[in-house]
Amino acid sequence: MSKLKSLGDKKMAIRRAYLSIGTNIGDRLANLQRALNVLAQNHEIHLRRVSPIYQTEPVGPVVQRNFYNIGLALDTTLTALELLDWCHVVEQSLHRRRLIHWGPRTIDLDIIFYGDQAYDLPRLTVPHPEAANRRFVIQPLLDVSGDDQTIHQRLAEMLEQTTDTNWIDQLKNQGVTI
Numbered sequence: 001m002s003k004l005k006s007l008g009d010k011k012m013a014i015r016r017a018y019l020s021i022g023t024n025i026g027d028r029l030a031n032l033q034r035a036l037n038v039l040a041q042n043h044e045i046h047l048r049r050v051s052p053i054y055q056t057e058p059v060g061p062v063v064q065r066n067f068y069n070i071g072l073a074l075d076t077t078l079t080a081l082e083l084l085d086w087c088h089v090v091e092q093s094l095h096r097r098r099l100i101h102w103g104p105r106t107i108d109l110d111i112i113f114y115g116d117q118a119y120d121l122p123r124l125t126v127p128h129p130e131a132a133n134r135r136f137v138i139q140p141l142l143d144v145s146g147d148d149q150t151i152h153q154r155l156a157e158m159l160e161q162t163t164d165t166n167w168i169d170q171l172k173n174q175g176v177t178i
Helices: 030-038 078-093 136-142 149-161
Strands: 002-007 012-023 044-052 054-056 066-076 110-113 168-171
Touching: 012 030, 012 078, 012 136, 030 044, 030 066, 030 078, 044 136, 054 136, 066 136, 078 110, 110 136, 136 149, 136 168
Parallel strands: none
Antiparallel strands: 002 012, 012 066, 012 110, 044 066, 054 066, 054 168
C-alpha cells in the first residue's frame, strides 16, 4: 500500500524506489556525491538510504577502469517515467555521454525497483531486466532495503541465484552522504 501526500488539491502516491548508481570516469567518489546532490534538488524526491561504495569489475567486452557503485533507496511522488527523466537530468549534469554500449561513463543511474510496480515500456523496464545478473546491483541494494522485507527478500534470493562471478569489494574508508 502506498502513502498519500497532499500537493494542493492533488493527492500523490509516495513510492519507494531503488536506484543503482555507478561511475568509472574521473573522480568517481565526487561523481557519486554530485549525483546524489542533484537527485536531492528535486523536491518530489526524498533520499532515504545510501549503501557503502563498492568497487566493481566492469561488465562486458570493453577494457576500462573499475567502477564505483552504490545502491540508493528513495521515496518519491514522481511517476516512474518522471523519475527516469530526472535520472537523465542527473546524468546530463555530470556530462554522461552514451558512446559505447557497456562502456565507460561519468555516471549511470538505473531504476531497479519502483514500488511494487512493473513496467515494460519502450523507455523503461522495471524491475530492471538485468538486475538479477549483476552482483554490483544486488549487494548495494541489499544494504539499503532492510526496512522493505519484500524487496530485501527478493534481492537476497537474487544474490543466492545469480550466476554473476565478477568481483565486488566494499570500500572501507570512503563513502557518500545524503
